[in-house]
Amino acid sequence: MTTPRRLAGLAVSATLGVVGLLGLQTPAQASTSLSNVYEHADWGGLAKTFYHGSDGYVCTGSVSDVDLQFSSMPSGWDNRVSSFYQFATCYAKLWELTWYQGASLGYQGTTSWVGPVMNDQTSSIQFS
Numbered sequence: 185m186t187t188p189r190r191l192a193g194l195a196v197s198a199t200l201g202v203v204g205l206l207g208l209q210t211p212a213q214a215s216t217s218l219s220n221v222y223e224h225a226d227w228g229g230l231a232k233t234f235y236h237g238s239d240g241y242v243c244t245g246s247v248s249d250v251d252l253q254f255s256s257m258p259s260g261w262d263n264r265v266s267s268f269y270q271f272a273t274c275y276a277k278l279w280e281l282t283w284y285q286g287a288s289l290g291y292q293g294t295t296s297w298v299g300p301v302m303n304d305q306t307s308s309i310q311f312s
Contacts, residue, residue, distance in 0.1 A: 215235035216242050217272065218271055218272055218274045219233070219234045219274060219311065221261065221309075222265070222267045223264050226296050227269055234252075236251075242273065243273050243311055244273070245274075248312075250310050253309065255283045256308055257307055257309065265302075265306040266297060267297055275291035275292060276309055276310070277289065277291045277309065278306040278309055279306065279308040280305050280306070281308065284308050284310060285308075287305070289301070
């Protein structure tokens with residue numbers, strides 16, 4: 185005889201199987217949001233979300249390593265960032281130039297304004 189708990193598990197398994205057949209992503213397969221960057225201070229204006237892939241790897245929470253990096257900002261986001269919001273124990277490091285060159289804002293958590301040096305100056309970004 186199947187217990188209610190076991191039956192609930194079977195229903196979830198069956199649902200996940202159908203989701204997989206339909207090509208939809210289950211939570212384990214979905215990309216992880218690392219950061220939203222915003223065009224204005226205090227998380228205002230347009231936003232761009234950075235994702236980590238479906239391998240399940242997220243930031244380590246330590247700033248002694250680079251977990252993910254983008255050598256140039258996505259189209260439309262070069263020299264546009266004024267604030268950012270971090271997820272998944274990530275810290276962001278903003279760079280003035282592509283390929284992590286020039287002035288930088290050291291690893292930061294959620295930041296309502298990047299300050300006068302980096303405001304609208306970000307051309308590459310690293311996550312740790």
